Amino acid sequence: MTDKTLMVATDVATLALFDPGELAHTAGWPFSWFGDAFAFEPECAAGRLVAWxxxxxxxxxxxxxxxxxxxREAAYASPEWEFPYTVHHGRVMVAGIxxxxxxLRTPPDVQGIDTYGEWVDMPPGNYAVTVHAIFWDEEPGSDEEGADTLANYTAVFRLLAEGExxxxxxxxxxxLIAGEEADDTPSEGSIYAFRPVDADADFSRPLAAFACAAVAPAGKRYQVEGHEGVYTLFGRTMAVNDAPFPYEVISQSFAVAPEIVPGAIGQLCRYVGGRTEHAGRRTMHEFYSAGRVRIEEVLRPMPMPKRKGTGGLFGAGGLLGARNVPDMVDVRAAALDTEAPVFRxxxxxxxxxxxxxxxxxxxxxARAAGKxxxxxxxxxxxxxPHEDISSWLTEALDFDDAARLELMRLSPQERLPALVAMACGAE
Structure with missing residues (x-):
């Protein structure tokens, strides 16, 4: 008989029973694939994964x-869920998912996963596994020091009869939360639902803008180096000295286009983060394109922070020094992507x-999807939904400079068919 109690940790609020070898085909899938019904349900139905x-x-x-x-457990057990599971090799791994x-990256002779979980011996066969949530802290005396408390969960493996x-x-x-109703309802809709570009900035007042040839289509991150960075590196709130409109340099959106001239189409971009590659003395900054804008008017150069001497943050070698600060200007811009695309x-x-x-x-x-x-x-x-397709292709495909800039200028209605054409065209 198998009976083992252990502590299991998770950073994604999901515990699981599995054999990595039986899920080897999922190597290379998105990290959170188990949260997608179309991916999880077939794996669970095939007896390869129990997760809650x-x-x-x-x-x-x-x-x-x-x-x-x-x-004791039966007195405080509720809710529960019964899963199919097949043991092939005489053991099952218990871990946070x-x-x-x-x-999947660890040689098969490794017997555990650090503090995340461990192997439990289990006779081969087809099982019905019932996971019970235990309301352990409702048991009298459970809060006393040194108390022999019940488990948070008990997983009962029942071997199926032949033909069952x-x-x-x-x-x-x-x-499965103790005292609450069990629920396997998938989330509806798309997490990539359209967001109007004017929801992310106040277009009634000037925007900070800079030119960048690396600007990407909406929904994609891109990186720029050195002088094309912005001074938001530490997430601090600072105001530009003597600016007619003080700019806080955290949570700020920028108008970015290959060239800052009236009529230019660019993107409203948010700063994501920066890092310094010390060996090459390069400072890399990452931005996220949120939607198209059109430069209506270039107002004036944006004053840079006053220098604080040769060292420190604003010094010649500092992250906010001249080497890393872009040529900023004030612009008036119009928001273009304000209505969601509609497809039959x-x-x-x-x-x-x-x-x-x-x-x-x-x-x-196919090459982008790989494994x-x-x-x-x-x-x-x-x-x-079409939003998921657009987000996937925007993030996954590699574009040459011409294709990237072409996509960057297209509306959401035009961009998805263009992405599909690029994705399907043999190179």
Whole structure:
């Protein structure tokens, strides 16, 4: 009989039972793939993964057994969920699901995952695994020092009889929180829902702007080096001396275009962060493009902070010194991407079909997907919204300079068909 109690930690509020070898095909998938119903449900239904949401990060006490709940556990057990699971090699790994990626990179003879979890011996076979959430702190005396407290969860492995059907898989890792109702409802809609560009800046007043040939299409991050950085590196609030409109240099949006001239199309960009590569003495800065803007008027150069001597933050070698500060100007700009794109259902279905076929060929999207091709194939077959397709292709595809700038100038309505064409075109 198997009966083992252990502590398991998670940083993504999800615990799991799995064998890394049976999930080797997920190596290279997005880190949080288990949160997508189209990816999780097939893996769970095939008996390769048991996972549930704890509702919070942290360490949890978990008992794994082939027996039954104890009388103490049964008195405080609720809710629960029954999963299908198959043991192939005589053991199962118990861990926070965030340890899966680490496990897939670790030689198979390694017997544990640091403090994240460990192997539990389990006879091979097809099982119904019932995970019970235990309201352990409702038991009298549980708050006393040295108390033998119940586990947060008890996973009961029951070997299926010959010919017995396994339980159905949940749609996504169900939420199992003691005293609450279990729920496997997937999130609806897209996390990439359209956001009007004028929601991120006040276009009634001047914007700080600078020229940058590396500016990317909306929804994509890009990096610039050295003098094309901005002085938001420490997340501090500072005002530019003597500026007609004081600029706080945290959470600031910038108008960025290849050339700052009236009529130029660029992007409203947010500063993401910076780093210094000490060996090469390079300072790299990352921006996120939020949507298109048009430069209406160039007002005046933006005054730079006064120098504070030769050293320190504003010195010649400092991060805010002349070497790293761009040529800023004040501009008036118009927000262009203010309305969400609208596509007919048959248009989106046709684009999904094109991409599914392209994932099986020698195409830019197949090369970009790499080992994650099956994940994206499932995503497309699930009927994902067009926002997910646009975000995926924008982030995944490699563009040459001409294609990147062309996409940067297109509206959301024009950009998605252009992305699909680029993704499917053989190079």
């Amino acid at each position: 949401s704890t509702g919070s990060d942290g360490s949890f006490k978990l008992r794994v057994t082939t027996g039954a709940l104890t009388a 965030d340890a899966l990626e680490w496990a 059907a396994p339980p159905p898989a949940p749609r996504c890792p169900p939420q 259902a048959d248009e989106v279905a046709a684009m999904r079909a094109q991409l599914i076929a392209a994932l099986d060929g020698d195409t830019p999207v 994650a091709a099956e994940y994206f194939r499932r995503m497309l077959k699930s009927g994902c």
